[in-house]
Amino acid sequence: MKLMKRTILATTLSICTVLAFGITHQVTAKESSMDINSYKEKKVNKEVKQQIIGNYLQIxxxxxxxxxxxxxxxxxxxxxxxxxxxxxxxxxxxxxxxxxxxxxxxxxxxxxxxxxxxxxxxxxxxxxxxxxxxxxxxxxxxxxxxxxxxxxxxxxxxxxxxxxxxxxxxxxxxxxxxxxxxxxxxxxxxxxxxxxxxxxxxxxxxxxxxxxxxxxx
Structure with a gap:
């Protein structure tokens, strides 16, 4: 019951709580945003590289x-x-x-x-x-x-x-x-x-x- 209350409270505070092997790791909203930005950047970089390679292959x-x-x-x-x-x-x-x-x-x-x-x-x-x-x-x-x-x-x-x-x-x-x-x-x-x-x-x-x-x- 106490654990459930903590989880609800953490969610209310926009903090993601992850439980793994009995260890609680808290990921702040800022860190979560950084992960999303990193994913977007990797996606954009992949698309850019594909476009550059495509330009060469078209010669x-x-x-x-x-x-x-x-x-x-x-x-x-x-x-x-x-x-x-x-x-x-x-x-x-x-x-x-x-x-x-x-x-x-x-x-x-x-x-x-x-x-x-x-x-x-x-x-x-x-x-x-x-x-x-x-x-x-x-x-x-x-x-x-x-x-x-x-x-x-x-x-x-x-x-x-x-x-x-x-x-x-x-x-x-x-x-x-x-x-x-x-x-x-x-x-x-x-x-x-x-x-x-x-x-x-x-x-x-x-x-x-x-x-x-x-x-x-």
Whole structure:
């Protein structure tokens, strides 16, 4: 009877009471609201990621299909140039793999905030993507990754090809110079919140694999 009265009182005070194995855990209305918000955020993030992946999968895997995607993306970039926006979520795919000095120079030149840097390695001509959070130790991290590949694929030829693409944060005033850079194949900001309102952190898919596939044909 006492337990029932406590439960009724807790409900009246907008407190959820949970009984499990004889232990009473009270979840406040504030905590319950946080759980709901967390669920909503996860749902939105899932939908955003699906939309970004869907945009990539819709690219026709041909020279014409790639060219069409590039033109559409550059039109979106033109809209961003006029917006005077900062903190744009973007992905830069390089025209050719770069060495680390070239990457550092490129980043400095365009004042980029780099979130992640991707590079290409090959094991007996099988392509492998190495992803690294960009910081002062990124070059060493890639070296460790290559050493790990050599250990994992013992007696096979491990080759480092170069840095291929990166996730960045840019400002609209930098877009023209980035697009004009000979190292740039495409600056893709199509997933930015200017176009996908709910997106706060996810970057467009890089075009590295598609570029490589088309070059091999």
């Amino acid at each position: 026709e895997k041909s020279d014409d299909g790639l060219e069409e995607y590039v033109l559409k993306t550059k039109k979106k970039n033109n809209a961003l140039k006029k917006s005077n926006k900062e903190g744009i979520i973007a992905t830069i795919t390089f025209a050719e793999p770069l060495d680390f000095d070239e990457v550092k120079s490129y980043i400095k030149k365009h004042k980029l905030e780099v979130k992640q840097l991707q590079s290409r390695a090959k094991v007996d001509n099988k392509r492998i993507t190495l992803s690294s959070i960009y910081n002062k130790d990124v070059e060493k991290a890639v070296e460790y990754a290559l050493e790990g590949l050599e250990e994992e694929y013992e007696n096979k030829n491990v080759e480092f090809v170069g840095y291929t693409d990166m996730y960045v944060i840019v400002n609209s005033k930098e877009i023209d110079d980035i697009e004009a850079d000979s190292h740039t194949f495409l600056l893709d900001a199509s997933a930015d919140s200017h176009f996908i309102k709910e997106n706060k952190k996810y970057h467009p898919h890089a075009l590295t694999w598609l570029l490589e596939d088309l070059k091999e044909e």
